[in-house]
Amino acid sequence: MDLSDETRIKATSEEANEWAGKNKSPNTPSPNFISHIFYLTAAMSHYGYLKTISTYNDLSKVMEEMQRHLDMLTGDGSWRNGPRQARIEAAIKLTKDEITKVKAQQLSFEVQLLDPELVFQSIGFTTFLSVWLIRQADPRKTHPSPVVELPLPQEVPMSFRVLPEYLVEDIVDYLVFAVRNVPESFALSGKTEVMQFILTFLTSTWYIKNPFLKSKINDVLFMAIWPYGRERNGILGSMLNTHPMALKHLMPALMHFYIEVEQTGASSQFYDKFNARRNISFVLKAIWDNPVHREALNVEAKNVDKFVRFVNLMINDVTYLLDESLSELTQIHNIQVEMDDKATWESQTPEHRRERESTLRSLERHASSYTTLGRSTVELLKLFTAQTKTPFMMPEIVDRLAAMLDYNLDALAGPRCQDLKVRDAEKLRFNPRALLSDILQVFLNLADQPEFVCAVAGDGRSYKKELFERAADIAIRRTLKSVTEIEKLRLFVVKVEEMKATLEAEEDLGEVPDEFLDPLMFTVMRDPVILPSSKTTLDRSTIKSHLLSDSKDPFNRAPLSIEDVIPNTELKAQIDAFLTERRKNSGSFQQPQDSNVNIPKMEVD
Structure with a gap:
């Protein structure tokens, strides 16, 4: 098998060829029969089985695209009883027929790919391949007996760097397929190997060059805690809270990758990071009740520079995601109001109505994604501010945190909140009450911090005493917070007002050079x-x-x-x-x- 054109895990083609030349000599023993079988099986899996899975996954994308096309054709039904009815009905029938054909293809693929014996053998080989790959990175070359020490050394051995990238990609792609479609197949074996593979390369991401591949490893972790059947914690949920390797390395791995995805070098890094961080937030919430993991967070927080950067990125994400989601919800509200005025709406041209309907569907897709990501990040902020407060009080963090919280409190409880009332809020995954409750909880978590009081008082853009009064009113009427919590919020506002008066007196400096x-x-x-x-x-x-x-x-x-x-x-x-x-x-x-x-x-x- 010629590997000269294959992408390597971390080496260039020139480095791979140079390394091969240095390690090629007449005295080098030829690979034995078992080695030949191992590499041939890996190649067969890559070019055969994994290629078939890729084709099957592509059918899902085709199905989604055809369904969107069908929705566009159907529209609001205004074409019925008009000159375009026959043409549109023919197009709808043709599209439905194509959807039926694609569905039949999907079922045919599933019969073969999900055959229990084939799945069992494939999981066995994939986990074996993952153990072998970790051993190539292990300086002692002993994994899994004893298990590799993490994180791996900064210097990546050339023998690992020159391996074909598809070895890692095949492991990840098959795990994604199996965890998503047949998670129950891991009941007998494979869980430990999957966890070790994930933790090894999330704690030591510098061993893999491809940023998309690293994100896929994070995706596997995310899907591995999805509930299925009677298993509420997924295939790895329980293990992440009990296994010594996970208890020691999971929290540092998640924080490390949360920071790394900010700048991957990929052209799509700005948008990719939100999905990666949503997955991380989901995992963190799943393990949060475990005191060992919370203590691991406290240990990580002692590395002030790293943790402050982590906190800053969290604030950046909340700022962008909530601003985008609330803006798009406002636009959705405006289009829905426009469509409710039947007389005016029907007086518009068909082209205008189609354009507005298309805009509405696009906004709904984006808003659904942004609201989900924003809410998960706010929940993470709520958890972390309850556990550790000092990093949030750093001068380069606290003012931005206060401004972000005030701004979003204004959007949810201020005069603009009426623009957020949209139909099918559940479809858009928008829960303003839960979001308001979480933001108020962050205020409550930090209410005893003098630096935070000062930062809120100094926010001349969004802070208003009346805003907190309205938020408290909503929280009481909607039973979002207890009476005790509301009293604590009131005390916080009094402290902020006192500090605001102090700052205004101190900052009355007149003209400043x-x-x-x-x-x-x-x-x-x-x-x-x-x-x-x-x-x-x-x-x-x-x-x-x-x-x-x-x-x-x-x-x-x-x-x-x-x-x-x-x-x-x-x-x-x-x-x-x-x-x-x-x-x-x-x-x-x-x-x-x-x-x-x-x-x-x-x-x-």
């Missing part, structure tokens, strides 16, 4: 630093926040790390002197001496 203002945030810099490449000065917290998502100078896109920035001590001294002088001239702000403030009661119907 432009050179004292951060060029990105337009706030007074407290710790100005110089970027070495662009020579731009901005606040340290601003550039730290930027570098959490992008390792480039924002002004000229040159590579940059926080260690490279240069403190601008001269400018800092000037700013400090300016602030001292202005505060002296304006008089010191006197904070309330009595801490036993009266908490105003919010009126609730």
